[in-house]
Amino acid sequence: MSAPVPHSPFEDAQGLLVGSALCGFGIHILASAGLVTGQTAGLAVLLSYATGVGFGAIFFAINLPFYWLAYRHLGRAFTLKTFAAVALVSGFAELAARLVQVMPAHPAVAAVLFGLVAGAGLLAIFRHRASLGGVGILAYYLQERMGWRAGWVQLAFDLVLFGAALLLMAPDLVMWSLLGAAILNAIIGVNHRRDRYIAT
Structure with missing residues (x-):
């Protein structure tokens, strides 16, 4: 069996850009219905509701303490790509809130759309050896x-939040x-497997 072919810098860049855009838009869908999600993003959403400060600024700030763990245990490249993904999601979420009007017919619609859109985005980010910080x-x-x-693992943390x-x-x-988070985590759990997806 041949060795896996690493992603090129361009492939990493486009994967992180597209994944971050999907996640940022997913957060906008979620917030438009007054819903919440899990992990660090969920904490940022709750704090945004409570304080009136934009999600992007809070999400970026509360992820800062986790980069040391990433650097120590997962390496410089993972940390830099994760920092970039968090910054991009923060920016895309704020941009979507200003430019895109979302009016879900029911919170269930927003939950399902969030799970599908953000799940696909997070899958792209994970497959390019990055995360969205925090619990991720x-x-x-x-x-x-x-x-x-x-x-x-993330679903277990979600339940606490x-x-x-x-x-x-x-x-x-x-x-x-919870429905939206379950859909998101099911997409990651089923599709992100090291024994099937071997590119690095």
């Missing part, structure tokens, strides 16, 4: 070192949010 860094580390599926969200949001919105 830990999930990626555990998948690479322990063989645990990144999607399932959704429990906290119940203290701040209406229960029905939290339940629809």
